[in-house]
Amino acid sequence: MPDRYAVIGHPIAHSKSPLIHGLFAQATGQDIVYEAIDGGAAPGGFQRALADFRAAGGRGLNVTLPFKLAALAVADLASEDARLAGAANALRFEDGRIEARNFDGIGLVRDIEVNLGLPLAGRRVLLLGAGGATRGAVRPIARAGAARIVIANRTADKAEALAAELAPHLGGVPLVGCGLAALGTQGAFDVVINATSASLDGQAPAVPAGAFAPGALAYDMVYGKGLTPFLRLARQAGCARLADGVGMLVEQAAEAFAAWRGVRPDTREALARLTVPLA
Numbered sequence: 001m002p003d004r005y006a007v008i009g010h011p012i013a014h015s016k017s018p019l020i021h022g023l024f025a026q027a028t029g030q031d032i033v034y035e036a037i038d039g040g041a042a043p044g045g046f047q048r049a050l051a052d053f054r055a056a057g058g059r060g061l062n063v064t065l066p067f068k069l070a071a072l073a074v075a076d077l078a079s080e081d082a083r084l085a086g087a088a089n090a091l092r093f094e095d096g097r098i099e100a101r102n103f104d105g106i107g108l109v110r111d112i113e114v115n116l117g118l119p120l121a122g123r124r125v126l127l128l129g130a131g132g133a134t135r136g137a138v139r140p141i142a143r144a145g146a147a148r149i150v151i152a153n154r155t156a157d158k159a160e161a162l163a164a165e166l167a168p169h170l171g172g173v174p175l176v177g178c179g180l181a182a183l184g185t186q187g188a189f190d191v192v193i194n195a196t197s198a199s200l201d202g203q204a205p206a207v208p209a210g211a212f213a214p215g216a217l218a219y220d221m222v223y224g225k226g227l228t229p230f231l232r233l234a235r236q237a238g239c240a241r242l243a244d245g246v247g248m249l250v251e252q253a254a255e256a257f258a259a260w261r262g263v264r265p266d267t268r269e270a271l272a273r274l275t276v277p278l279a
C-alpha cells in the first residue's frame with residue numbers, strides 16, 4: 001500500500017499541494033497518495049481530522065490556514081524554526097510521535113537564492129508586516145547571511161515587539177522593527193518582501209520609493225494574482241525585479257517532501273505549471 005500524505009486547511013479546495021506533491025512523487029518514483037482534507041470551521045475539527053488521518057495510517061500532513069498554530073500545539077517535537085515562527089506547516093508521524101516543522105521561511109529563501117538567483121548573504125532585507133508570515137521568515141533569512149533585516153509594519157508596536165523577541169535568535173544579524181511611516185529613516189534595501197495580507201484586500205503597504213535600492217528585488221508572498229498592488233507600487237518606484245510567492249509555495253513543499261521521503265524533488269516542473277505571469 002502506498003504511504004498516505006495530505007494537506008489540511010479550511011477552506012482547502014483550491015490548494016495546489018496535491019498537484020505539487022503528485023508531480024514530485026512522479027518525478028522521484030515515490031509511491032505515495034496525497035489528498036486534501038478540509039478541517040472545517042468548527043472547534044476541534046483540526047484535531048479530529050488529524051486523529052482520523054493518523055489512525056488510517058497517514059504518514060505526514062502539510063498544514064495551511066487556519067491550522068498552523070494548532071499544528072504546533074499538537075506536536076511532541078518541534079524544530080527551532082517552527083518554535084520561533086509559533087506555527088508549523090508540516091507534520092510527520094513517526095514512532096508514535098508528531099514532529100512539527102515550518103518550511104515556509106526556508107522555502108522563501110530557496111526561492112530567492114536558487115530560483116531567482118539572488119544570494120541573500122550581505123543583503124539588506126526589508127520585511128513588510130509583523131504577522132505570522134514575517135515571523136516565519138526572519139530566522140531563515142538571517143541564517144542565509146543577510147547583512148541587516150528590518151521589519152516594518154502599519155502598527156509600529158507590533159514590529160518593534162516582534163523584532164525584540166526574535167533578535168536574540170539570529171546569530172548576531174541586526175534586526176530592527178519600526179512603523180511603515182518611519183521607513184524613510186532606514187535607508188534602502190536589496191530585497192523588499194511583502195508579508196502583509198494587504199494584497200488580499202487589493203491594497204499595498206505604504207512603502208516609500210527610497211526603500212528600493214537600485215537593482216532591488218520586490219517579492220510578494222501571495223501567488224497567482226499577477227501584478228499585485230505591492231508589485232505595482234514597486235515597479236512605479238523603479239524596481240525592475242518582481243516576483244510573487246509561487247516559488248515559495250513550491251519550495252516549502254519540496255522541503256516537506258524531502259523530510260518525509262528522504263529524496264529532494266526537482267521543483268522546475270511544478271514551478272512552470274503554477275507560475276502565472278506578472279501582468
Ligand code: ATR
Pocket residue numbers: 128129130131132133134153154155158195196197198201203204205206
Ligand atoms: P499573517 O499571519 O498572514 O502574517 P496576520 O497575522 O493577520 O497575517 O498579519 C497581517 C499583517 O498584514 C499585519 O502585519 C497587518 O498590519 P497591522 O499589524 O498593522 O494590522 C498587515 N496588513 C494588513 N493589511 C494591511 C494594509 N492594508 N496595509 C499595511 N499592512 C497591512
